[in-house]
Amino acid sequence: MTVGTKERVAAGIGESAPRPDGVAKLSGNFAYGSDLWIDGMLWGATLRSPYAHARLVELDITPAVVMSGVRAVLTQDDVPGRPTFGQVEQDQPVLCDGVARYWGEPVAIVAADDQETARAAVEAIIVEWEPLPPVTDPDQARAAGETYRDMVIRRGDADAAGSVVIEGEYETAIQDQAPLGPEAGLAIPDGSGGVDLHVTTQWIHIDHAQIIASLDMEPDDVRCHPVGIGGAFGAREDISLHIHVAMLALRTGRPVRIVYDRTESFAGHVKRHSARMRYRHEADDEGRLVKVTVDMVLDGGAYAHTSHAVLANASFFTVGPYKCDNVFVDAAVSRTNNPPAGAMRGFGAVQVCFAYESQMDRLAEALGLHPLEVRRRNALGPGDPMATSGQIVEGSLPTLRVIDELEAIPMPDAAIPDDPRRLPGGTGLTTPKDAVVRGVGFALGLKNLAFSEAFDDFSEVLLVLTPAGLEIHTAAIEVGQGLVTICEQIARTVLGIQAVAWVSADTSQIGSAGSTSASRQTQMTGGAVYEAAVGLRDKILQQFGGDELTNDGVYSGGELVATLDAVTADAPIEQWVRYRHPPTEEPDEFGQGNPHAGFVVAAHRAVVDVDPELGLVRVVQIDTAQDVGKALNPQAIVGQLEGGIAQGVGFAIMEELILEDGVILNPTFTDYLIPTLLDMPDVGSRLIEEPAHWGPFGAKGIGESPTISSTPAVVAAIRAATGRPLTRVPVRPQDIAGV
Amino acid sequence: MIVTFTINGEERSATVAGWESLLTVLRDNLGLAGSKNACEQGECGSCSVIVDGANLCSCLVMVGDCEGTTITTVEGIAHGSALHPIQQAILDEGGVQCGFCTPGFVITAAHLFAADPNPDEETMREAFSGNICRCTGYGALLRAFDRLAEDGT
């Protein structure tokens, strides 16, 4: 009989545990999709449409087929199964079906012995197009009935009226996720008709369902494996090269690798929807919202992807974290010949946040109130009905606290800096200190947690306890955000076991973990790990008659009754869980009901220095108070907040895909500008811990919040400095300079 | 043509087309995939390597021009299995997320701190301005570099 020390396990929840993949990533040894390599593999390349809308008059692959070193050239006629794919609607042809509907649409695919030959073969294909007029205006498409979804929200009294009326029109441009890791895949035939697919993704099971349909293969014959991901932010939630690379491998019987270059990457993944939003806020003399009326159109681009759900989010979060009893929304997402839109961090909540927060600022100004005061007076909290759906907010929603905590963060030094690198224009030396005006702006943002509208949202996890420790088997995708770290921390804390390892499972080994998106994995896969760990612990305690499990083994009444070795002596002990969040409902035809599983709120304050004459901006500081439920890993949370703010700053002042007739004019990092270290402000963060009503230890997903309200906070600060209306993001120099 | 250089202290040769980028040859011919290809335009810094003491984007270096050079890639920074203090500081401060930019930051840091062990914050911001990170917002990276600058590593 031994009395163990029963020390608390290290790197459990609440600690800033280091990433298990950190050493490999720092040493250059971590394998990303684009690093995959197998001897004897072929290289794939893709022929793409140079037009946003054109009829394919002639496609002659012969010159490519006859080239030395070319092993396969495939077109839409070669798709073995369902000719189309898509998460919601299967409306996108695997390869061009005779009409190209957006710039960069894949037309033919090639496999060759090396990359140069593959690319030369693509250029050798004879292709003749008859250009057609592209539909590029989403309002026009909507008027013509070309929409993926229309949303109507009717809540309260249409005749309600406020004494203060604020009307505004707002526009948000197309933002790209621009993950640094390009789309990449390696398909390896198994020799008996099946294929193993290693591909960059956020959700291998939704890929798998689409891939097997188009390949016309049995589920077990196609195995999708997670690979190292160089960032995602929504860009990898939809199929890119998955089906192509598998088709080439199956046709040639050899491993095939495809890696997109940067321009292909810009063409090859969905983007944030651009939006046009017409708002009318009516409030009483105290600034309390009486009625909000909104009409908006999102540009869904050429194919549906997740446009349905993005529109729902834009519609349900159209008022923000505020109470209002009378809300009327007409919204649509249009089908155009612009690049297909889909998921990007914030998922519909970003666009409307810019609009509603701009409106709230104008309301505050009209009433002579501080911007945060008008937000306080309308703050949505637990027990309140959502302004749009009427759903009663369950669990925590510390809207008032995020405002209070934000205000408590110290402001930066009021002096305009001397170093030109701290001034607008930076090293361009455009701006003398005395040309700078400082402004401060605020914004709040609201987001739903996990999937909504009755989607059967779950995550599967299998825990396996062996003499070496605990294994977490899951198909959940780590994109860099730190899911692996968090799940290991949860398992350690629940089980008291130190040695925990993550085992990436393929689609043949375990069921879906759902998408790494929608701020959901900490709660969903983290929740599955938690529930499975509790089940495993209870199973062991029951089997060995104990009352406590620690790193030494099972204790009973303070005495060690079985070591971990003894516990796993006969066989590994397993626990499988399919975890679901509380059910959500399909809303009625007027958008009423309980479509959401929970909510998260955040507040941002931006301090900017502006050169009003040249229209240049240096963001000085952004502070944020974030509703986190429970901080499982504070360092990882701060990393999400700072990274999300960087993308929010980018969207506020520089990030935009510019289109002309549906063609992207800036599909490179020379012209699609991402903030650098000299553009990034200092960030102050406060984490607000009020436990959620579901999920591990009350934690909430916070991946999207920092991107939602940071953008309008920056724009509000620029407005405060310049007095310009600034109704569009990104704000361009000419918008500020007024030329 | 055959190019011979010293990479991470080891003499290596490769049969290449002279116009190919050093990045391609490192990744595809020499099995050194730590340097990342994210833009091929010198706009992101993910492929940074040190060539004869200069920190360069290896995507913009023609390999034919590398004969006889001495090259350090991310794979050559750690001391055996032990992380270099730069790598350790980035890990400790949470400066790694997706990690695709990380090799470039490690190289730029190694180059910067070798020349200037105590850079001030603005110097560091400018020195790393050619390394794009899409995940972290740079905060954790800057905290790691601040720590290194204070330590004078």
Next chain:
Amino acid sequence: MHFLAAGDLSTALDARAEHPEAELLAGGTDLMVEVNLSYHRPAGVIAVRSCEELLEWEGRRIGAAVTWARLEDGPHRALGQLARTIGSPQIRAAGTLGGNVATASPAGDGLPWIAAVDAEIEVASRSRGTRIIPWTEFFVGVKETTLAPDEIITAILLPEQMPVSQEFAKVGVRNVMVIAMVNCVVARGDDGFRVALGSVAPVPIRAYRAEEMINAETSISDAALTEFARIVSDEVRPITDHRSTEAYRRHASGVLARRLVERCLAA
């Protein structure tokens, strides 16, 4: 002929004469982008970054292969300022002034400085020997110059009389590592101000009318500066593209030129 790393100018000139179809490689920061993005395999490459003659920088002669990193710390204030805005530190460690001149992009940041100080381009070839070309005759269009296929840019030659003060500024939406929407150099010498701008025409231009106007002022008032900025805005010939608009470029040209005159006056 595929790849030749020339160790001296003579070797480079021989190769250039024999292979006028070959690409010249200095820092590679323009050529490699083209190679990478277009999958374009050059017909041949003559690398010149090790040619001693091109690396020399003495007095009025700046060797064509001198890198931005070296120029950043040099004696010419505006040249140092602009060098620091070119690409990233990694780009500046490789890219060269001669390469900037050879590429002749309308946005090339080195070009307004050459125009403002009235520098000349020294080129050499086996067929014509050494030619000294005034900048006004060298840049003829978007990425078009009068450099012959067998010639190599060997140096930038500065005039004997260099300005007393010189200032550079560049507008872009990012605070570093950005292609210019407008770039501008103002130099002040004994003969008055010279104003050169880039990204506002197919080639770098001087705002001669604005120079004439401001140089006629005996004491420079606010009103004169306003009029000066107006003339600069009027004189430039920008276009609208994905980086900016014609109207903004005109506006920013005037603002930058005025601010740089003020900086020169304060120097």
